[in-house]
Amino acid sequence: MKKALILLVCVFAAGLTLAQSDNDNAIDNKAQDILSELRQDLSALQAEFKQYELSQDGHADDKNSGTVWMQAPDFFKWHYKEPFEQLIVADGEQVWVYDEDLQQVTVKPQNNNLNPIYVIINEELSTRYYHIAYEGEQQDLSWVKLTPKETSDEVKSVMLGIKNKQLHRIHVNNQLDQTLVFEFSDLKRNPTLSKDTFQFTPPEGVDVVEAIE
Incomplete structure (x- = not known):
């Protein structure tokens, strides 16, 4: 859980330290159409989630579950319920990580220009920081791949699995191919x-x- 949570905070709280690329602004039209449908009239989300690390042999390790809330422009909360209580809250200015087991709260400035709600609802920011490509249909989902335009220490790529204008899966691949x-x-x-x-x-x-x- 701890390793997965650290990666989650890096991706969704600390943000990606990226610079805009002026040389390559090509957009995959199919991918953009899928994201446009997802973003239509969307300002907030709530969902139950399962989180796990996918091993190279396809096995799900370090399983966790809970509830997530997101709201434009920059608010989100991840409430882990199983197997341990844990909370990540972004209030627009700071990110709070509460580990109930350790009785510890970690707080850091929310100074990122990109977090998950931007990818979902903000076309300008997502296209500024990511190459966006349609990856085809698999597992009854349409897959859109987001690749940082500048190297990120944590994130190699992000895959979004979308169906019926809803986000059903996110795969975050790091530089170690985890x-x-x-x-x-x-x-x-x-x-x-x-x-x-x-x-x-x-x-x-x-x-x-x-x-x-």
Whole structure:
């Protein structure tokens, strides 16, 4: 769980340190059409998720599950419920990671220009930072591949599995060719979210650690 969570924070919280490429702005029209349909009238998401690392022999390791909420422009919350309680909250200014087992909260500035909700709903930012390509149909899903235009220390590529204008899977492949998989179910488009959904106050008595940038 710890290794998978660290990668998740790197991808969804710390962001990708990228520079815009002026030489290659080609867009795969098929991929763009799929993403445009996904983004249509979308401002927020809620879903149940399963997360695991996919081994080279196709075995699912380090399984976790919980609920995720995302809202434009830059809010998200991942609530891990099984096998351990853990929370990642981005409030628009900071990212909070609460490890209930360790009784520790790690906080860092939310200074990234790219997080998952941008990929889903913001065409300008996703095309600025990623090469986007249609990868065909597999497992009853349409797959769109996102490759950083500049090298990322963590992310080699991101695969989005989409069906019926809904995001069902995310595969994050790192530079060691390890793959972190997210499977989504019970998806809700534009749910009504309370104002405190993306607020976090460290519980009394826990250690609060500021992450070093």
